[in-house]
Amino acid sequence: METNEQRPVPPTPEEAAAALASVDEARRGLVERSTPVWYVAVLSGVVAAVALSNLLPGLWGAVVCVLLAAFCGGLASRQVRRQGFQTRMGVRDIAVTCVLGGLVVAGFIIDDRLGLPGVWWVVAAVSVLVMAGWLLLPRLVRRGRA
Numbered sequence: 001m002e003t004n005e006q007r008p009v010p011p012t013p014e015e016a017a018a019a020l021a022s023v024d025e026a027r028r029g030l031v032e033r034s035t036p037v038w039y040v041a042v043l044s045g046v047v048a049a050v051a052l053s054n055l056l057p058g059l060w061g062a063v064v065c066v067l068l069a070a071f072c073g074g075l076a077s078r079q080v081r082r083q084g085f086q087t088r089m090g091v092r093d094i095a096v097t098c099v100l101g102g103l104v105v106a107g108f109i110i111d112d113r114l115g116l117p118g119v120w121w122v123v124a125a126v127s128v129l130v131m132a133g134w135l136l137l138p139r140l141v142r143r144g145r146a
Contacts, residue, residue: 039079044131046072047100048124051107055120096134103127 011019046068053064107123110116 039075040132040135042075043072043135044128046075047127047131051104051120051124051127054107054111055117092134096130099130100127103130 050065050068050072053061053068055061056064103123103126107119110119
């Protein structure tokens with residue numbers, strides 16, 4: 001049985017080398033794309049503000065916490081659009097999320113059981129350190145390899 005389809009012509013060695021160089025360049029562009037410092041600062045500040053919102057009286061703490069969480073989601077969405085792609089959550093990302101959640105739960109327990117509202121300042125400070133480390137550590141590791 002005959003067909004009129006033509007077989008694709010294999011690329012020349014020069015064309016293949018150019019295609020591989022283009023792929024390597026695109027890959028380097030993705031790897032070298034880093035999170036801007038302003039994003040680290042703002043996101044760390046929002047995480048601290050969420051913890052500190054628990055010091056507000058009445059329902060104000062819950063209202064501020066929800067507004068900050070919405071802002072944080074919008075900020076993350078903007079960063080994903082700016083980068084042009086979204087990465088999967090790795091083990092490090094999941095661990096940081098669990099640590100931040102654990103800090104807030106620990107804050108609630110300490111505040112409730114021991115009556116120490118000042119614990120939210122500690123939770124906020126540790127949250128900022130965790131967020132800054134999570135966002136800046138990959139950048140520092142990449143610089144160390146360069």
